[in-house]
Amino acid sequence: MSDKSYTFDFQEELKKLPKAPGVYLFLGIMGEILYVGKAISLRSRVRSYFADAGFICPKIYGIRENAKSFEYIVTDNQTEALILECNLIKEHQPKYNVKLKDDKSYPYIKVTTDEDFPKIFSTRDFSQKDISNGAKYFGPYTSSSAVKETIDQILKIWPLKRSSKKVVDGQANGRPCLNYHIKMCPGPCGMHITKEEYSQSVAQVLEFLAGKHDDVFKSLQKQMLEASSELRFEEAASFRDKIAAVKRLKERQKVDKISKGDQDIIAFAINEDEALFQVFFIRDGKMTGREHFMVYGVSNNSQKEIMTQFVTQFYSGTPFTPKELILQVGIEDEETVKAWLSTQKGQAVHIIVPQKGEKHNLVKMAHNNAIIQLEQFGKHIKSQEARTTGALEEIQAALGFDAPIHRIEAYDISNIQGFENVGSMVVFEGGKAKRADFRKFKIKSIQGQANDYASMQEVIHRRLKRYQANDAKFARLPDVIFIDGGKGHMAAVAEVLKHMDISIPLCGMVKDDKHKTRALLYNGQEITMPKTSEGFRLITRIQDEVHRFALEYHRNLRSKAAVKSILDQIPGVGDARRKALLLRFGSVEGIKAASVDDLAATPKMNKKIAETIHAFLNPSK
Numbered sequence: 347m348s349d350k351s352y353t354f355d356f357q358e359e360l361k362k363l364p365k366a367p368g369v370y371l372f373l374g375i376m377g378e379i380l381y382v383g384k385a386i387s388l389r390s391r392v393r394s395y396f397a398d399a400g401f402i403c404p405k406i407y408g409i410r411e412n413a414k415s416f417e418y419i420v421t422d423n424q425t426e427a428l429i430l431e432c433n434l435i436k437e438h439q440p441k442y443n444v445k446l447k448d449d450k451s452y453p454y455i456k457v458t459t460d461e462d463f464p465k466i467f468s469t470r471d472f473s474q475k476d477i478s479n480g481a482k483y484f485g486p487y488t489s490s491s492a493v494k495e496t497i498d499q500i501l502k503i504w505p506l507k508r509s510s511k512k513v514v515d516g517q518a519n520g521r522p523c524l525n526y527h528i529k530m531c532p533g534p535c536g537m538h539i540t541k542e543e544y545s546q547s548v549a550q551v552l553e554f555l556a557g558k559h560d561d562v563f564k565s566l567q568k569q570m571l572e573a574s575s576e577l578r579f580e581e582a583a584s585f586r587d588k589i590a591a592v593k594r595l596k597e598r599q600k601v602d603k604i605s606k607g608d609q610d611i612i613a614f615a616i617n618e619d620e621a622l623f624q625v626f627f628i629r630d631g632k633m634t635g636r637e638h639f640m641v642y643g644v645s646n647n648s649q650k651e652i653m654t655q656f657v658t659q660f661y662s663g664t665p666f667t668p669k670e671l672i673l674q675v676g677i678e679d680e681e682t683v684k685a686w687l688s689t690q691k692g693q694a695v696h697i698i699v700p701q702k703g704e705k706h707n708l709v710k711m712a713h714n715n716a717i718i719q720l721e722q723f724g725k726h727i728k729s730q731e732a733r734t735t736g737a738l739e740e741i742q743a744a745l746g747f748d749a750p751i752h753r754i755e756a757y758d759i760s761n762i763q764g765f766e767n768v769g770s771m772v773v774f775e776g777g778k779a780k781r782a783d784f785r786k787f788k789i790k791s792i793q794g795q796a797n798d799y800a801s802m803q804e805v806i807h808r809r810l811k812r813y814q815a816n817d818a819k820f821a822r823l824p825d826v827i828f829i830d831g832g833k834g835h836m837a838a839v840a841e842v843l844k845h846m847d848i849s850i851p852l853c854g855m856v857k858d859d860k861h862k863t864r865a866l867l868y869n870g871q872e873i874t875m876p877k878t879s880e881g882f883r884l885i886t887r888i889q890d891e892v893h894r895f896a897l898e899y900h901r902n903l904r905s906k907a908a909v910k911s912i913l914d915q916i917p918g919v920g921d922a923r924r925k926a927l928l929l930r931f932g933s934v935e936g937i938k939a940a941s942v943d944d945l946a947a948t949p950k951m952n953k954k955i956a957e958t959i960h961a962f963l964n965p966s967k
Contacts, residue, residue: 360396363389368420369430372413372442381409381442382434384427384679388418405442405646424682425689432658444655445642453493454666455484457552462515462541463507463534464548466500468493483666484555500554503591504547507531515541556630563589607631608668611705613713614652615720619645623656624716626708628668636712638719654678658686667691672698672705674713733880734777740881744873745866747851751825752776755809756855756888757839758830759789759801760896767792769805770896773824774888785809785819786899799838802829806842814846826851828885830892832867855889863889913937916962918955926950927959938963 365387372381372395385391395406421427435443458464460480507513508525513534522538525531532539532547554562570585611626623639639660644652654677661667667690676699677683687695700706738751754774761767767789773780787805806827812820827850829835836854843850854867863886866873875882912934913924926949931937937945937959945956 360389360393363392363418364420365389366420367422367424367427368418369427369434370416370418371434371440372409373415373417374412375414377415379434379438379440380413381440382431382438384424384431386424388420392416392418403646409442424679425686428658428679428682428686429662432662435655436659436662442643444644444647444652446639446656446659455493455497455555457482457484457548457555459548459552461512463513463544465507465510466497466551468497482552482555499591500551501530503588504551505530505532506544506547506551507534509535511535607670609670609672610668611672611708611712612653612657613674613709613716614641614656615713615716616644616652617720619643620720621652621656622716622720623660624712624719625660626712636715638716649675650678654683657683661687661690667695669693670696670698672700672709674709675699733884736777737880737884738777740875740879741866741884744875744881745826745851745853745868747826749825753822753824754826754828754888755824756828756830756892757802757805758892758896759798759805760893760899761798761801767797767801768896768899769801770892770899771805771809772888772892772895774884777884779887779891783819784895786895798831799834802831802835803838803842806839807846810842810846810848823848823850826853828866828888828892829854830889832856833870836867855885857889862886916959918958923950923955934963 367384367386368388369382369384370388370392371379374380383391395409419430421430434440435445439445453468453470455466456469457466459482501508505525508531509523511520516537518535518537520535522533522536523531526533526536526538532544534541534544550562550565553565566585566589570582570589573579573582573585608630609628611628612623614621614623619642621641621644623641624636625639626636639656641652641656647655653673653675657671657673657677667687669691671687677697680697684695684697698705700709742751752775756772756774758770759767760770769787769789771785771787773783775783787808789801789804791804792801809820813823827839829839829852832854836852840852843852851868853873856864856867856872858864863882864872865875866885875885913919913927919927927937927945930948931940940960942953942956942960945951945959946953948956
């Protein structure tokens with residue numbers, strides 16, 4: 347794939363666009379991505395946005411008014427453009443694109459067929475690299491308890507290794523664990539089973555999870571008859587029991603057949619700028635679950651566009667693609683999307699928009715569910731908006747800001763009698779805590795006696811210095827800084843901002859006599875808000891969170907210091923032995939309660955040092 351980009355100057359630069367397939371990005375005045383699209387011919391598609399064609403839909407009008415430049419990436423084919431478009435939309439969430447915002451994670455059953463002795467377990471994460479290396483995923487499932495029960499039953503029928511330890515065929519890897527001795531693992535780590543024998547069980551597990559129950563029964567029956575004919579009656583009885591257990595597991599999973607094969611039924615309902623998608627998961631003809639997904643930015647988009655964006659974004663983030671997608675409406679570039687999905691699955695994927703019959707009834711049922719869910723979920727959305735974006739608008743109005751507030755950074759200092767001065771930084775974006783951006787600071791310049799003002803200056807200086815150094819973890823500046831403190835703290839921080847030539851509005855979060863949030867301090871004035879308002883509640887949440895985060899860090903440091911000071915006083919106990927003791931016993935109290943024999947059995951220990959530790963921690967015994 348090759349790429350090339352230009353900044354356009356009116357119509358002239360549009361003429362330089364190639365006629366090749368690719369992805370184009372419209373950029374705003376600050377270089378932010380406003381819209382991402384794909385095209386069979388970049389020149390024709392991008393120029394169409396600036397053609398005088400009578401009526402212009404609001405989305406295109408918005409792009410034309412706000413786009414100040416564009417970039418494009420040439421791809422080798424339409425499928426490559428589709429994948430790239432989807433990835434860019436997910437990463438940047440452009441203003442004018444339809445956006446699937448979903449933080450759900452679903453349980454899958456994973457079989458690590460990319461190793462000699464595979465393991466089966468549940469997971470909520472999946473890796474495309476694992477899939478390309480041969481790992482198998484089954485799901486998604488909507489019930490984690492059902493996944494756990496299925497895996498437990500499978501391991502009773504086909505005992506596979508439960509340890510995450512990687513075992514290579516023909517190489518012993520330590521002594522077998524307890525599971526081997528209670529016949530819950532065939533013991534590959536001790537070379538008690540060959541790769542070929544183990545692979546037979548894995549193949550049957552994969553067939554069963556894929557819904558090929560009849561093939562599993564036939565295979566087990568064949569093995570049972572072979573064992574019986576060779577007078578291996580105990581082994582034959584084992585296969586007989588497995589057959590019975592598989593039948594019971596099949597019955598437990600059984601739901602009335604809806605149709606054949608694997609299908610996803612997809613329908614949606616729209617309310618203003620949002621849509622709720624309802625997806626029914628059908629596996630081996632049985633309904634295994636359903637889920638809903640919220641999509642935003644749908645106004646001024648056709649139903650085909652909305653469905654296309656959902657399908658491409660959803661299936662780029664799930665390891666399983668069914669044989670059939672049964673949709674409420676058709677999609678754009680259907681052949682390209684089908685080719686992409688078929689490549690992902692490794693076999694042909696069909697897209698169907700039924701007009702009548704059983705499949706049409708399923709779509710209708712999904713659509714009705716979407717309408718009901720959107721009604722119920724809509725109330726929740728409005729409540730969330732009041733707590734987040736609504737609260738930010740109230741704070742913005744109270745402070746008299748012209749520009750909207752999106753990102754707030756809040757800071758606090760914690761210390762007790764000068765011990766381990768620490769600072770904390772918490773971040774709220776869109777009215778919600780963004781925990782990935784929370785940061786802890788161990789104060790370096792202030793030792794001994796506490797000095798909150800100097801400590802706060804150090805924290806702010808270190809944070810902004812990282813920004814000036816283009817550190818990716820500190821790449822964004824806040825719209826406003828909140829300081830847990832009064833005028834003295836604010837004056838100290840203002841001095842740092844002036845010295846570093848950085849202009850960011852600064853607010854203090856002041857408390858009353860009961861240590862409860864009272865008001866904001868801005869430009870030397872106290873800004874009060876109604877205590878029942880969402881803006882005031884958000885300020886309270888931010889102040890509580892930054893204080894909690896600082897205290898938690900301080901407690902951890904004190905705890906570590908206490909543990910280190912006690913154990914390091916024992917002759918013969920260094921870093922390695924201290925870590926080994928804490929790893930095994932969990933705490934100093936656990937070490938103190940252990941016997942000499944238990945201590946001696948700990949890695950890196952011997953009888954003599956165990957006696958020393960025991961005597962030191964138990965002087966009266």
